[in-house]
Amino acid sequence: xxxxxxxxxxxIGEGTRPMIFAHGYGCDQSMWRFMVEAFAxxxxxxxxxxxxxxxxxxSAYDPERHGGLQGYADDVLEICxxxxxxxxxxxGHSVSAMIGVLASIREPERFAKLxxxxxxxxxxxxxxxxxxxxxxxxxxxxxxxxSNQLGWAGTMAPVIMGNPDRPELAEELRNSFCRTDPEIAxxxxxxxxFSDNRHDLPRVTTPVLILQxxxxxxxxxxxxxxxHDNIPGSRLVRLAATGHCPHxxxxxxxxxxxxxxx
Amino acid sequence: MTQPPSPGALPFESAExxxxxxxxxxxxxxxxxxxxRANRTLLAWTGYEAAxxxxxxxxxxxxxxxxxxxxxTHVQPLLxxxxxxNEIAYDIVRADGTVFPALMNGTVLRDGxxxxxxxxxxxxxxxxRRAFERxxxxxxxxxxxxxxxxxxxxxxxxxxxxxxVERRLRAEEALRHAQKMEALGQLTGSVAHDxxxxxxxxxxxxxxxxxxxxxxxxRFLANAxxxxxxxxxxTQRMLAFGxxxxxxxxxxxxxxxxxxxxxxxxRSLGPGNRLVLGVPEDLPPALVDAxxxxxxxxxLAVNARHAMPDGGTLTVSATLESAAGGDxxxxxxxxxxxxxxxxxxxxxxxxxxxxxxxxxxxTKPAGQGTGLGLSMVHGLAAxxxxxxxxDSQPGEGTVVxxxxxxxx
Ligand SMILES: Nc1ncnc2c1ncn2[C@@H]1O[C@H](COP(=O)(O)OP(=O)(O)O)[C@@H](O)[C@H]1O
Ligand SMILES: [Mg+2]
Numbered sequence: 103x104x105x106x107x108x109x110x111x112x113x114i115g116e117g118t119r120p121m122i123f124a125h126g127y128g129c130d131q132s133m134w135r136f137m138v139e140a141f142a143x144x145x146x147x148x149x150x151x152x153x154x155x156x157x158x159x160x161s162a163y164d165p166e167r168h169g170g171l172q173g174y175a176d177d178v179l180e181i182c183x184x185x186x187x188x189x190x191x192x193x194g195h196s197v198s199a200m201i202g203v204l205a206s207i208r209e210p211e212r213f214a215k216l217x218x219x220x221x222x223x224x225x226x227x228x229x230x231x232x233x234x235x236x237x238x239x240x241x242x243x244x245x246x247x248x249s250n251q252l253g254w255a256g257t258m259a260p261v262i263m264g265n266p267d268r269p270e271l272a273e274e275l276r277n278s279f280c281r282t283d284p285e286i287a288x289x290x291x292x293x294x295x296f297s298d299n300r301h302d303l304p305r306v307t308t309p310v311l312i313l314q315x316x317x318x319x320x321x322x323x324x325x326x327x328x329x330h331d332n333i334p335g336s337r338l339v340r341l342a343a344t345g346h347c348p349h350x351x352x353x354x355x356x357x358x359x360x361x362x363x364x
Numbered sequence: 365m366t367q368p369p370s371p372g373a374l375p376f377e378s379a380e381x382x383x384x385x386x387x388x389x390x391x392x393x394x395x396x397x398x399x400x401r402a403n404r405t406l407l408a409w410t411g412y413e414a415a416x417x418x419x420x421x422x423x424x425x426x427x428x429x430x431x432x433x434x435x436x437t438h439v440q441p442l443l444x445x446x447x448x449x450n451e452i453a454y455d456i457v458r459a460d461g462t463v464f465p466a467l468m469n470g471t472v473l474r475d476g477x478x479x480x481x482x483x484x485x486x487x488x489x490x491x492x493r494r495a496f497e498r499x500x501x502x503x504x505x506x507x508x509x510x511x512x513x514x515x516x517x518x519x520x521x522x523x524x525x526x527x528x529v530e531r532r533l534r535a536e537e538a539l540r541h542a543q544k545m546e547a548l549g550q551l552t553g554s555v556a557h558d559x560x561x562x563x564x565x566x567x568x569x570x571x572x573x574x575x576x577x578x579x580x581x582x583r584f585l586a587n588a589x590x591x592x593x594x595x596x597x598x599t600q601r602m603l604a605f606g607x608x609x610x611x612x613x614x615x616x617x618x619x620x621x622x623x624x625x626x627x628x629x630x631r632s633l634g635p636g637n638r639l640v641l642g643v644p645e646d647l648p649p650a651l652v653d654a655x656x657x658x659x660x661x662x663x664l665a666v667n668a669r670h671a672m673p674d675g676g677t678l679t680v681s682a683t684l685e686s687a688a689g690g691d692x693x694x695x696x697x698x699x700x701x702x703x704x705x706x707x708x709x710x711x712x713x714x715x716x717x718x719x720x721x722x723x724x725x726x727t728k729p730a731g732q733g734t735g736l737g738l739s740m741v742h743g744l745a746a747x748x749x750x751x752x753x754x755d756s757q758p759g760e761g762t763v764v765x766x767x768x769x770x771x772x
Contacts, residue, residue: 128437132445242430249453320436344396346436350444
């Protein structure tokens with residue numbers, strides 16, 4: 103199996119400069135819709151789904167490899183290698199910001215720039231560090247996931263995920279975007295929210311742009327500032343946009359900030 | 365203004381009244397989460413006043429921490445991408461901090477330019493359904509756990525049974541082998557004993573006849589005596605296997621004995637083969653019949669010669685070893701001297717190895733093998749309080765080890 107098949111890679115655009123978009127926890131590549139519109143005319147855009155999400159190959163899920171963010175970073179690097187990408191602009195949302203950080207540390211020569219949207223190196227509070235969540239909060243998330251598995255995701259999603267050759271089933275699903283395999287989603291939640299990559303930040307040598315939203319419940323401003331302080335030479339832009347997904351809720355502002363950096 | 369309804373007329377209904385008292389909670393929420401409007405049903409379910417919520421709280425504040433994360437990571441993107449969300453299971457936090465389960469649907473309302481302006485959220489009380497789901501989930505988990513436990517039990521059961529059966533089979537096999545050797549020993553010993561007596565009688569009669577014979581007769585008689593003597597040598601080996609041999613165990617310095625036997629061993633081994641001796645000087649003495657041990661080593665050298673028709677090396681060595689309790693060969697715990705003869709010959713397959721020490725077992729053509737070599741060595745080792753150990757594989761050579769007790 104190629105990395106392209108495994109991660110449902112799609113390549114779009116007229117430009118030559120490669121720009122790879124990595125979606126965050128809970129979604130898939132469809133979340134980059136507005137970014138694709140904005141950058142396709144002068145970039146070579148690479149979209150993909152993390153294993154377990156969207157149209158990825160579920161059989162490629164390896165509990166050991168995907169039991170940590172490094173495994174996801176290695177997936178990204180395999181895609182880059184397979185497509186022979188160099189001078190890559192990596193755009194990572196949420197957990198994928200850290201996945202990009204790890205990938206760039208492992209193969210710095212491959213990356214030209216990193217754009218980190220709503221990054222957090224550690225979601226759990228530790229003494230002196232405010233990630234924003236307690237362990238109980240995050241266990242609560244797993245409960246919500248379980249409850250939702252029994253709704254649409256639990257009853258319909260497996261049917262769809264198990265029948266990739268019958269796309270018409272997907273039409274019947276009432277929430278047809280951002281499909282994930284429930285069991286993998288559960289594990290990915292743990293990997294995402296219990297990772298601690300604070301010590302990796304100073305090891306980044308690629309130029310970094312941090313996009314920080316106002317009132318981001320997942321990655322609060324203090325966390326964005328922490329990332330900025332710990333990645334040498336990084337640039338931090340505070341957006342007027344609120345929430346956790348500025349590339350969806352305020353695409354124009356997000357695109358402007360990215361263009362200024364690129 | 366409103367007239368009381370006249371008898372028989374339908375009660376008054378307005379869209380407003382329907383909105384406020386619908387069996388769902390209605391919420392209009394800005395794209396930033398600010399609550400812009402809430403119906404009376406929501407207020408009743410949550411225990412808030414409208415003034416506590418509208419323009420004051422954001423919708424995610426009505427959720428648990430886990431729910432807030434889910435809202436930001438799943439619900440918001442879904443609303444943006446497909447314009448609606450369906451049946452999101454949430455716990456809603458009431459004003460007093462208690463929670464109730466709800467199912468949420470949501471739709472995006474757009475402004476004049478088509479941009480998302482409001483989310484209209486409807487909440488359905490899902491207490492019953494969630495309780496049912498929880499039960500279902502718990503039942504499923506129990507079923508899975510039971511299945512898992514059963515599977516694990518089955519697996520370990522198989523494993524336990526297999527190892528136990530193997531252990532017993534091995535023990536039985538060892539016992540069966542020991543009993544067989546014992547029975548063979550008894551039989552061989554008593555036959556050899558009777559034969560020996562017969563040979564003794566023949567010999568003394570031959571001696572008498574010799575005195576009464578002429579020159580020519582004596583030549584025939586001398587031939588007869590030699591045959592009787594060969595017969596006696598054979599019966600000695602049979603007696604040795606049967607542990608009926610009269611042994612004369614003494615403190616034996618193995619280094620001295622083996623070096624002294626070098627010539628004998630080299631001759632037994634034949635010209636094409638190399639003999640290597642490795643017996644340290646400082647070993648404690650063994651308690652064994654020195655002549656018999658020499659004879660045993662000679663037998664091993666002959667076997668090695670037959671096993672190395674194209675030439676090879678026989679290494680005779682000795683080491684000090686200790687046997688723990690439960691030794692597979694039945695050795696009593698204690699210190700032993702292990703005299704080993706290792707050859708680089710053709711080796712033995714499993715079937716040959718299993719029978720090699722039995723008396724009269726031979727794979728050699730008549731005239732070359734009697735099948736009494738290893739059985740004699742076995743008998744000597746056993747009668748001396750030690751044991752014989754064979755290790756061999758086809759093509760890998762053979763190690764014959766004689767374990768002997770240390771002389772106290
Ligand atoms: N060193 C050896 N290498 C290979 N096979 C051997 C060796 N020693 C004994 N054997 C096998 O064991 C059998 C029994 O040996 P032994 O009791 O000495 O009787 P014999 O040598 O008269 O056959 C031999 O016929 C041979 O098959
Ligand atoms: Mg022999």
